[in-house]
Amino acid sequence: MSTSEPPSYAANIPSDPVTKTTSTVHVELTPDTLSTDAATRFVRSPSAGATVLFIGTTRDSFNDLPVSSLSYTSYTPLAISTLYAIATCMLEKHSLAKIAIVHKLGECPIGEESIVIAVSAPHRQAAWRAGEEALEETKKRAEIWKLERFEGGEGVWRANRDGAAGVKVDEGEEG
Amino acid sequence: MASGQVPSGCFSILYFAAASTFTSKASEFLPAPLDARSLFTTLEERYPGITAKVLSSCAVTVNLEYVDMDANADDGGDVSCVIKEGDEVAIIPPVSSG
Numbered sequence: 001m002s003t004s005e006p007p008s009y010a011a012n013i014p015s016d017p018v019t020k021t022t023s024t025v026h027v028e029l030t031p032d033t034l035s036t037d038a039a040t041r042f043v044r045s046p047s048a049g050a051t052v053l054f055i056g057t058t059r060d061s062f063n064d065l066p067v068s069s070l071s072y073t074s075y076t077p078l079a080i081s082t083l084y085a086i087a088t089c090m091l092e093k094h095s096l097a098k099i100a101i102v103h104k105l106g107e108c109p110i111g112e113e114s115i116v117i118a119v120s121a122p123h124r125q126a127a128w129r130a131g132e133e134a135l136e137e138t139k140k141r142a143e144i145w146k147l148e149r150f151e152g153g154e155g156v157w158r159a160n161r162d163g164a165a166g167v168k169v170d171e172g173e174e175g
Numbered sequence: 176m177a178s179g180q181v182p183s184g185c186f187s188i189l190y191f192a193a194a195s196t197f198t199s200k201a202s203e204f205l206p207a208p209l210d211a212r213s214l215f216t217t218l219e220e221r222y223p224g225i226t227a228k229v230l231s232s233c234a235v236t237v238n239l240e241y242v243d244m245d246a247n248a249d250d251g252g253d254v255s256c257v258i259k260e261g262d263e264v265a266i267i268p269p270v271s272s273g
Contacts, residue, residue, distance in 0.1 A: 012191070073191065075189065075236075075265055077239060078236060078239050103272055115273050135273065140270070142270060143267060144271070145268065159232075159268070159270070160270060160272070161269050167192075167193035167196070167229070169196050
C-alpha cells in the first residue's frame, strides 16, 4: 500500500506564492505559512467600519479517526481564477470595501492555518455575510484538493461536497 | 502547467487528486485531435476501472474552461468540443479546500 503522494505530486505545488491582486481584491495560493496579519492589513480601509477575519485550521481527526498529516494541491491557474471570481462577486454583492482569500498549498501541519479570508465593509452585517459566503463558495468551487493521512498510514482524498470518506489513496491500480 | 512543450500531434492532460493517484501520473500527452465525448472512453482503455472509481464524479476542463461531459447530440449539448493539438485538458475530482 502506498501512503505517500506520487513523486509527481510535488510538481503541483508552486515554490512561490501565486497571487492575483487589485486595489480591492487579493487572492493567493501559497506554500508559505499563512499570515492573518497580512490579510487583515490588505482589507483595511477608511470606508470600512467592520472587518471580519475567518481562519480555517486543520483538524486532527475526521469522523473520530486520528489524522496525522494533511496536504493541499491545486490546479493553480484555474484555482486562482476561481478564487478571483468568487472574491469579485462577493465584493459587488455585499458592497464590500475589500476582500482577501488566501489558501495554503503543500503540507499543512495539524492545527495550522489552511485558509484565511478577510473582508471589510462599511457595516458589520455585510462583512459577516460576505465572510461566510466567500468561505462556502471557496469550499464548493476552488480547484484545491486535501489529502488526509491517517495514523497507521492510510491516505484519503477528501471531497467537500458530500462529507463522504473520499477516495483512498491505495485504490489506484498501481497504488 | 506541468507539461512544458506539448509534442506535435498531442494534447496534454493533467490528473489531480484521486485521478493522479489512479493513473500514478500528474500529467501525460495523448494523441490529438480527440472528440471530448471520447475522452472518458480513451482513458478507460488506458486505465481500466477509472470511469467507475474516479471519472464518474469528475469534471473536465479544456484550456481552463469547463466542458459539459454529459452533453450529447440528443439534447443539443456541447457536441462540437474537439480537443485539439496543444490543448491543456484537466480531470477535476470533487474539490476539498478549506
